[in-house]
Amino acid sequence: MELNLGFDLDEVVVNLTDRLEKYIKDTYDIYWPAEYFIEYSIMGGTYNEDMELNKEMQKDLLKVVNSPELQLTAKPFDGAKEALLLLKEAGHKIFFITSRPETNTDSTLEWLKNNNIQFDSLEVIGRDKEKGFYGNKLDLDMFVDDLEKHLVSMSNHKKEWSKGLLLFDRPWNTKDTSFNRVDGWKEIMDYVENKT
Ligand SMILES: [Mg+2]
Structure with missing residues (x-):
């Protein structure tokens, strides 16, 4: 599917x-x-x-x-490029939603191109907009973020998440969470492939 x-x-x-x-x-x-x-x-x-x-x-x-x-000049996270390529090859759609300033849209597109990352759409929404609005609009099945507030926003705007809302482990999000935590791209792939 x-x-x-x-x-x-x-x-x-x-x-x-x-x-x-x-x-x-x-x-x-x-x-x-x-x-x-x-x-x-x-x-x-x-x-x-x-x-x-x-x-x-x-x-x-x-x-x-x-x-x-x-x-x-930042580098991709370990395993990110490879995983995204596999997901694209498997026929899934890839959507990026970032709170970067809207004025950084061109440079963000350039970074994705430089790193040979294929995707279906990029939303550069700035600090103040709700990511959940876009998650609902794009009818996402899964969303991964390192900030819990964006996962809360997603769950506020959309109730059904067949592959879940995943919190990407980083030093600033170590406190208890009701969302599923993933430590790296291998674990994201496990969720997509129902290995969890
Ligand atoms: Mg982030």
């Missing part, structure tokens, strides 16, 4: 934190891996004991993480 499969981009398909780690190292000579982001907040981070410098860093990092330049 052909499925409509939906995915968030950043921190599910695109490994933005690894790229940001490199930026922080290159620019500030500070080691800041993904595990240090125990909250999904750039502005909440204490990167430096010097509070003035820390404030500057917070502002700079927020700008940089949203910039097409950094996003374009």
Whole structure:
């Protein structure tokens, strides 16, 4: 059966934190891996004991993480490209829904092209819109995100999810959740193929 499969981009398909780690190292000579982001907040981070410098860093990092330049040079998550290709070959539809600023649409399309990722549609909706609206419109069977609030939005807008709403394991979403948790793309494939 052909499925409509939906995915968030950043921190599910695109490994933005690894790229940001490199930026922080290159620019500030500070080691800041993904595990240090125990909250999904750039502005909440204490990167430096010097509070003035820390404030500057917070502002700079927020700008940089949203910039097409950094996003374009990020790498795909381990296994993401391969899994998406298999899903496409199996006849499923692939839909991406991202909260990136709408002005980043062209660079996001460019990243997908550069990485040879085939898909059926891309929605770049900005911070303030509800992902669930699009999940319902696209009649998705499954959606994967690293932020629980987007899965809540999906379940608010659409009741039936034949393949589920999946929370992609990241350091900022470790608290208890009512959604099914997946640790990597292998586990996403298991859900699609009913191995769970
Ligand atoms: Mg994300």
